Amino acid sequence: MINKLLFSGALVFESLSWAMIFREPTLLEGMLYIVLPHAVACILLALALWMFLPMRYKSPVPWAPLFLFSIAFFIPLLGMIGVIFSVFPALYLQRKREEQVWQATGVPGLPFRPLERRHSPMFQDGGLQDVLFLATDPERRLNALLATRRMPSHESVPILKLALRDPADDVRLLAYSMLDQKESGINHRIERLLDRLGKSDDESPEATHVGLARWYWELAYLGLAQGSVLDHILGQARKHAEQSLALQSNPEVHLLAGRIALEQGDLSAARTSFKHAETGGIRFEKIAPFLAEAAFAAGQYEEVPRLLARLPQHALSRPPFADLARYWL
Structure with a gap:
């Protein structure tokens, strides 16, 4: 109206x-x-x-x-x-609106805090070591330790040993339990091989000696032994490696014996084993890092860049050789 x-x-x-x-x-x-x-x-x-x-x-x-x-x-x-x-x-004469199959929206701004947060996340941003160092919540540090079960032993053991110094009792106990579980598993395998070696019906004693050498070396390589125990384990690993080679020559065992001798500080024996491994067919690229380590330990620093230079370029461009290549080459 x-x-x-x-x-x-x-x-x-x-x-x-x-x-x-x-x-x-x-x-x-x-x-x-x-x-x-x-x-x-x-x-x-x-x-x-x-x-x-x-x-x-x-x-x-x-x-x-x-x-x-x-x-x-x-x-x-x-x-x-x-x-x-x-x-x-x-x-009064409007155009018919077509059905809109999509909706245009502006780009949302980033939130100041996460929109959704789990109470007990299994994984955290950053490395697991950062979580152990920086996380204030003991539950987060426990979850970081549990995540190491999905990692190779040579990567998880340093993290577990770091957790042994954690202020929370639960974290320390869990780390000790997981380390003890790894060590017990290796010791159980060593005991089984020793029992087999003591039996007269062992059809392949050289393979048994190789297994003992590898598992003893595994204890030393993972850092599960220290001090005089480490010296004993390295001695046992070298003894069984030499006994296996006395029964049957194997380039892989020569390489293992060289690594054990290098860890013991016997540079001459290590180089001899590495030479036998190369003669047996092991690629030089696989032996070069250990030869460079032996040269560095002997004070022959001019040999280090020459040996590292013989590694393939793709190996020098990624860890663990990337930093070495930047320094020596």
């Missing part, structure tokens, strides 16, 4: 304005009888059209209705007609 009154008022005032044009009014009469009725008509028309607009086009106020008024008022004669014929067809 109010829209009809507004449109009717706009039509009346605009008709009065047009009627006065043909009477040749003076300037003052033109301002009073032409411009003023035209302005009132434009105001009424702008309000009427603004009320017809959809809600999203009605704001901001007062700029939306002021825009309609400006078009109607400042364009003589055709302003009001143009506004009417531009608004109404747009309102």
Whole structure:
């Protein structure tokens, strides 16, 4: 109802304005009888059209209705007609909206804190050693230790030994238990091989000696023995490696014997074993790091870059040789 009154008022005032044009009014009469009725008509028309607009086009106020008024008022004669014929067809002859199969959204900002946080996460950001050093929650440090079960022994043992110095009793006990489990498993294998070696029906004593040498070496390599116990274990590993070689020559066993001798500090025996391993068919790239270690231990530093240079380029570009290559080559 109010829209009809507004449109009717706009039509009346605009008709009065047009009627006065043909009477040749003076300037003052033109301002009073032409411009003023035209302005009132434009105001009424702008309000009427603004009320017809959809809600999203009605704001901001007062700029939306002021825009309609400006078009109607400042364009003589055709302003009001143009506004009417531009608004109404747009309102009643709208294009059909096609079904939108996707929704465009802006890129969300990064949250200050994680949106979702587990109470007991199994894995943490960063290395497991960082978790043991930096995590204040003992449960997180326990989870870091449990994650080492999925790692090779030579990578997990240093982390477990680090956890032995943890202030929490539960963490220390778990680390000790896991280390003891690894050591017990190796000792159990050694006992079984020793029992087999003592039997007269052992069909392959050289293989039994090799197994004993490898498992003794595993105890030393993983750092599960120290001090005089380590010396005894290395001695047993070397003894069984030599006994196996006395029964049957094997380049892999020569390489193992060389590593054991290198760990004992017997550089001459280590180099001899490495030479036999290379003669037996072991690739030099596999032996070169140990020869470089022996050269460094003997003080022959000029030999180190020459030996490392014989490694393949792809091996020198990744750990553990990347840092060595940057320093020596």
